[in-house]
Amino acid sequence: MAFTSMMGARVTRREDPRLITGRSTYVDDVKLAGTTYAAFARSPFAHAKIVRIDVSAAKASPGVLAVFTADDMQGVGDVPTAPQIEGLKIPKHPALARGRVAYAGEPVVAVVAETRAAARDAADLVEVEYEELPAVVDLERAAAGPPYVHDEFGTNIAFTMQINGGDAESAFKNAAVTVSERLLNQRLAPVSIEPRGMVAHWEPGPQHLTVWSSTQIPHLLRTQLALALGLPEHRIRTIAPEVGGAFGSKLDVYAEELVTAFASRALDRPVKYVETRSESFMSTVHGRDQIDFIEIAADSDGRITGLKVKILANLGAYHQLLTPAIPTLTALMVPGAYDIQNVSVTLHGLFTTEVPTDAYRGAGRPEATYLIERGLDLLAAKLGMDPAEVRRRNLIKKEQFPYASAVGLTYDSGDYHAALEKALQIAGYDALRKEQERGRSEGRLMGIGLSSYVEVCGMGPSSALPAPGWGSATVRMEPTGRVTVMTGASPHGQGEETTFAQMVSERLGVPIDDIVVLHGDSAVVQYGIGTFGSRSTAVDGAALYRALDTVCEKAMKIAAHQMEANVGDLEFKNGRIAVKGNPEKAMSIAEVAFAAFRGLNLPPDVEPGLEATRRFEPPNFVYPFGTHVCVVEIERSTGAVKVVKYVAVDDCGNVINPMIVEGQVHGGIAQGLAQALYEEIVYDENGQLTTGSLLQYAAPHANQLPMYELDRTVTPTDVNPMGIKGVGEAGTIGATPAVVNAVVDALAPFGIVNMDMPCKPERVWRVINGYDGKANGKAAKK
Amino acid sequence: MKRSISVTVNGAKWTGDVEPRTLLVYLLRDTLGLTGTHVGCDTSSCGACTVLLNGQSVKSCTLLAVQADGADVTTIEGIGDAQHLHPMQTAFWEQHGLQCGYCTPGMIVSACDLLQRNPDPSEAEIREALSGNLCRCTGYQNIVKAVQHAAAAMRAPKMERERIGAPAD
Ligand code: FES
Numbered sequence: 001m002a003f004t005s006m007m008g009a010r011v012t013r014r015e016d017p018r019l020i021t022g023r024s025t026y027v028d029d030v031k032l033a034g035t036t037y038a039a040f041a042r043s044p045f046a047h048a049k050i051v052r053i054d055v056s057a058a059k060a061s062p063g064v065l066a067v068f069t070a071d072d073m074q075g076v077g078d079v080p081t082a083p084q085i086e087g088l089k090i091p092k093h094p095a096l097a098r099g100r101v102a103y104a105g106e107p108v109v110a111v112v113a114e115t116r117a118a119a120r121d122a123a124d125l126v127e128v129e130y131e132e133l134p135a136v137v138d139l140e141r142a143a144a145g146p147p148y149v150h151d152e153f154g155t156n157i158a159f160t161m162q163i164n165g166g167d168a169e170s171a172f173k174n175a176a177v178t179v180s181e182r183l184l185n186q187r188l189a190p191v192s193i194e195p196r197g198m199v200a201h202w203e204p205g206p207q208h209l210t211v212w213s214s215t216q217i218p219h220l221l222r223t224q225l226a227l228a229l230g231l232p233e234h235r236i237r238t239i240a241p242e243v244g245g246a247f248g249s250k251l252d253v254y255a256e257e258l259v260t261a262f263a264s265r266a267l268d269r270p271v272k273y274v275e276t277r278s279e280s281f282m283s284t285v286h287g288r289d290q291i292d293f294i295e296i297a298a299d300s301d302g303r304i305t306g307l308k309v310k311i312l313a314n315l316g317a318y319h320q321l322l323t324p325a326i327p328t329l330t331a332l333m334v335p336g337a338y339d340i341q342n343v344s345v346t347l348h349g350l351f352t353t354e355v356p357t358d359a360y361r362g363a364g365r366p367e368a369t370y371l372i373e374r375g376l377d378l379l380a381a382k383l384g385m386d387p388a389e390v391r392r393r394n395l396i397k398k399e400q401f402p403y404a405s406a407v408g409l410t411y412d413s414g415d416y417h418a419a420l421e422k423a424l425q426i427a428g429y430d431a432l433r434k435e436q437e438r439g440r441s442e443g444r445l446m447g448i449g450l451s452s453y454v455e456v457c458g459m460g461p462s463s464a465l466p467a468p469g470w471g472s473a474t475v476r477m478e479p480t481g482r483v484t485v486m487t488g489a490s491p492h493g494q495g496e497e498t499t500f501a502q503m504v505s506e507r508l509g510v511p512i513d514d515i516v517v518l519h520g521d522s523a524v525v526q527y528g529i530g531t532f533g534s535r536s537t538a539v540d541g542a543a544l545y546r547a548l549d550t551v552c553e554k555a556m557k558i559a560a561h562q563m564e565a566n567v568g569d570l571e572f573k574n575g576r577i578a579v580k581g582n583p584e585k586a587m588s589i590a591e592v593a594f595a596a597f598r599g600l601n602l603p604p605d606v607e608p609g610l611e612a613t614r615r616f617e618p619p620n621f622v623y624p625f626g627t628h629v630c631v632v633e634i635e636r637s638t639g640a641v642k643v644v645k646y647v648a649v650d651d652c653g654n655v656i657n658p659m660i661v662e663g664q665v666h667g668g669i670a671q672g673l674a675q676a677l678y679e680e681i682v683y684d685e686n687g688q689l690t691t692g693s694l695l696q697y698a699a700p701h702a703n704q705l706p707m708y709e710l711d712r713t714v715t716p717t718d719v720n721p722m723g724i725k726g727v728g729e730a731g732t733i734g735a736t737p738a739v740v741n742a743v744v745d746a747l748a749p750f751g752i753v754n755m756d757m758p759c760k761p762e763r764v765w766r767v768i769n770g771y772d773g774k775a776n777g778k779a780a781k782k
Numbered sequence: 783m784k785r786s787i788s789v790t791v792n793g794a795k796w797t798g799d800v801e802p803r804t805l806l807v808y809l810l811r812d813t814l815g816l817t818g819t820h821v822g823c824d825t826s827s828c829g830a831c832t833v834l835l836n837g838q839s840v841k842s843c844t845l846l847a848v849q850a851d852g853a854d855v856t857t858i859e860g861i862g863d864a865q866h867l868h869p870m871q872t873a874f875w876e877q878h879g880l881q882c883g884y885c886t887p888g889m890i891v892s893a894c895d896l897l898q899r900n901p902d903p904s905e906a907e908i909r910e911a912l913s914g915n916l917c918r919c920t921g922y923q924n925i926v927k928a929v930q931h932a933a934a935a936m937r938a939p940k941m942e943r944e945r946i947g948a949p950a951d
């Protein structure tokens with residue numbers, strides 16, 4: 001395979017053979033001699049005092065090795081949280097509840113037994129006496145006053161953030177038109193199909209702890225385990241084996257991880273814990289969950305002059321690793337892809353007696369995009385203007401990049417109009433509008449929805465994150481000419497074993513089969529920050545690019561010395577370093593690698609070996625963008641929404657492997673569309689989770705999703721040397737408002753300008769039949 | 783009280799004692815070490831655990847091991863290995879029908895079951911047939927394409943045989 005074809009090539013994935021044959025190792029497949037199993041007794045109440053815990057029956061249960069409560073774990077640190085937000089209230093968050101519980105499903109007692117079943121049986125024998133306290137589930141009431149989740153704070157407001165850019169007040173005073181709406185962004189569950197799991201193996205001989213965890217951040221987990229358990233970090237090895245999806249939910253350090261590691265040390269035995277799906281719903285982080293108030297001021301031509309947003313963000317009961325940071329991303333992205341000079345954002349992060357929220361695919365940006373994209377349609381409706389035209393008039397223009405947004409971000413590059421026009425053209429927008437008009441006269445409920453999004457990813461500059469944001473990579477040429485790459489990314493479906501090998505093959509001219517990309521093992525890989533925030537290719541890929549630079553430079557020096565030529569007279573092409581104009585006089589990269597290994601006849605200032613480790617600190621985030629067009633058809637008698645057409649034009653800069661990029665967009669759209677139409681986590685007024693299994697939580701099946709028509713525009717970034725932006729979350733961010741805008745557009749004949757997600761049949765039916773504003777069929781009329 | 787059962791798994795007969803409450807999926811995974819069959823839920827909803835039981839797809843988390851006594855079970859490991867990929871596995875690979883791979887064994891087994899019953903399914907029939915299997919990564923588009931490609935590949939030799947007048951099997 002000629003290496004020039006590697007970049008931009010649809011190379012089939014190198015990770016697939018083991019996955020399609022069932023020969024890979026996920027955490028539950030890790031089997032060590034003497035493994036024991038943990039199970040947890042969890043709080044049945046949303047909020048309660050723990051009066052008494054009786055573990056005697058559990059202890060006496062067959063096969064039980066140990067039972068742990070908070071008292072047994074006195075020396076263990078809290079479940080960690082990273083954000084440094086001014087004035088942030090941080091409640092105590094012990095791994096096992098101490099004295100009180102603050103959400104239904106909170107782990108209270110851990111049981112370790114010889115088998116999974118014995119552990120579960122014994123956990124069910126734990127007796128805990130609770131004194132119930134009032135649940136806090138209504139965000140607006142939580143903001144207003146008591147009851148409080150954490151009495152010690154005397155408020156449910158964990159933090160408040162105010163961001164102002166320009167002068168929103170005068171913009172509203174002078175506005176020709178204003179629109180406002182209360183928008184609900186419902187709570188979602190990430191639902192990676194592999195649940196969370198971990199195996200902790202303490203070896204008393206070498207005094208060493210190995211932890212296999214289904215995690216996105218193996219190295220950060222290692223550091224946090226060291227801090228929480230008081231173990232020296234160098235005596236801990238963390239391994240992210242095959243990870244079956246995560247979507248942000250495994251970008252965390254969980255109570256169960258601390259308990260499992262603690263238990264293994266206490267028992268000198270390996271301890272495994274894999275959550276059930278039901279446990280996952282009640283104890284793995286959720287995503288979204290905001291009530292947002294948007295106000296837009298515009299002139300009579302539809303140009304937006306001011307934007308005011310108030311965000312009530314449901315943080316849940318405690319802070320997980322990034323909990324309070326997520327809605328701050330919403331606050332920073334509310335102006336979206338539009339040139340809005342006067343912006344005012346108020347964000348309140350609120351405690352409730354619910355599972356903590358944290359990163360879920362998009363993490364704060366879908367909420368921002370939903371706000372502004374719904375806002376644009378509200379404005380279009382008010383002005384009687386086409387939604388595409390309102391977007392055209394407000395999108396940031398190509399010549400304005402790099403663009404300083406009113407809330408302080410610098411968008412790197414873009415041609416937003418090009419993506420919009422391309423999407424409209426592919427969808428056949430004008431024809432669709434005509435068809436809609438005809439259809440309406442026949443009583444058809446057809447809707448067309450647009451979403452022109454921009455998102456912030458490639459997390460990110462260390463200075464702008466609550467954790468390090470750099471990338472890392474090692475490239476090692478082996479003596480036989482094979483290449484071993486160690487990446488600080490921790491992919492779990494994103495395909496970097498393939499795309500990174502493509503990068504290496506392109507640069508070194510080594511066949512892709514001679515390259516391996518290793519990741520996710522702290523004993524093998526230099527410190528890595530992990531995979532999240534659509535960062536792996538843009539940040540760890542950039543570190544790899546730099547490492548390849550260094551390897552190539554050194555290879556040139558060695559080759560020059562060995563061939564008695566000047567470096568300047570050499571060229572490196574197709575895996576050969578040759579004297580320019582004399583292709584006979586050449587060394588293959590494999591020969592150079594062997595020479596570097598053998599250590600003979602090297603230039604005096606060059607060390608043996610051909611290997612480089614580099615880190616990349618991104619100077620900025622990257623900002624992928626695009627326009628999605630969704631067409632729906634609503635069945636009048638049932639309220640069922642059918643997506644009949646979905647066009648997505650995304651721009652993630654340069655692309656290494658279009659097949660993988662398309663896959664990311666497909667999956668992203670599916671999750672965004674699922675929020676619009678199907679999924680919601682619901683707690684009742686007592687804080688009980690009523691959507692606690694896959695029977696109630698409507699993660700969509702194949703027969704509930706459409707085909708997507710994808711295209712791209714290509715606007716490279718200069719934030720990294722490859723001109724690449726992230727693409728893991730863009731689909732999700734773009735999709736939700738496109739679908740809801742389509743549904744609302746279809747319902748326009750009923751005077752509807754907004755309805756809350758998910759637009760499930762019952763709710764749509766209520767809107768059609770005039771039951772809006774009642775029960776769960778809330779919808780606002782014009 | 784353990785019960786003695788005997789099952790043929792991927793062509794090899796296994797006889798042993800199981801607890802009456804042991805689910806088939808845990809017999810396969812924990813006792814036989816066939817960890818390609820995954821567990822993704824506790825409500826029979828996700829299909830990650832799908833295997834063939836006497837040639838028909840079943841959710842192995844919804845069957846007791848004792849119910850499989852005397853049966854023939856095919857797991858993903860029996861569908862094909864890296865040296866002998868089944869056309870369905872090849873199609874998932876070539877069409878990028880997987881990302882994290884956790885749903886994939888169950889998807890492939892379900893899709894094989896579909897093609898046994900319906901060698902030339904429409905897109906809607908594929909989506910319907912796979913509606914017992916959840917995938918969170920792919921949005922299903924490339925899974926549908928993979929099944930279409932596998933179906934075409936698996937029909938091809940037969941058409942070829944018909945063209946040259948060879949007896950159908
Ligand atoms: S494990 Fe989910 S259906 Fe069997």
Ligand code: FES
Pocket residue numbers: 193244245493879880881882883884885886916917918919920
């Ligand atoms: S590939 Fe990840 S769940 Fe299907």
